[in-house]
Amino acid sequence: KQEVTQIPAALSVPEGENLVLNCSFTDSAIYNLQWFRQDPGKGLTSLLLIQSSQREQTSGRLNASLDKSSGRSTLYIAASQPGDSATYLCAVRGSAGGTSYGKLTFGQGTILTVHP
């Protein structure tokens, strides 16, 4: 059974800092990994998707890496801003042909607060 863990559970930093959020998963047979952002009382916004054959993806100030063999992903946020404050969720999708293909398994999330 796939399990996803995110560290730290919460993070509070001053504006401008570079941040690293960590995600680990127990079953390396994944199809892809997705990072989401969730604002309080809102839905999920997809930030980055990394296919199992890829090592990293970048979008603006965000960079996500994937080390499938070790079961780890890192989300790097450069020059953080107060508007980045949200809960960040990591989710993995089971490999094609497997019983868990299609569904996403989520971590508990990292609550990020960026102070002005």
Next chain:
Amino acid sequence: NAGVMQNPRHLVRRRGQEARLRCSPMKGHSHVYWYRQLPEEGLKFMVYLQKENIIDESGMPKERFSAEFPKEGPSILRIQQVVRGDSAAYFCASSPPPGAEETQYFGPGTRLLVL
């Protein structure tokens, strides 16, 4: 292209009543997923549907919960005889068929409160 639509956004039910949650996927998406977010817990997969087919219901509680995605109309998550423990945010996501873009796009959620 409108995003994933869910309604109602908020739903209040008394114990024993039925709750019906609706999800309209993005245009061109034929795959729908339902997830539940209990208070202070992470998102948990419930069910994965294609049009008129349930692909994976391994996350659905065995009783009182059912889901459908008919040929026409939205996907429906139905909870019969609700209990207080059903209070949660229910999210729907949609995606194109496998082999195309793999991102799951999420709706804003339905927040169910059982009194």
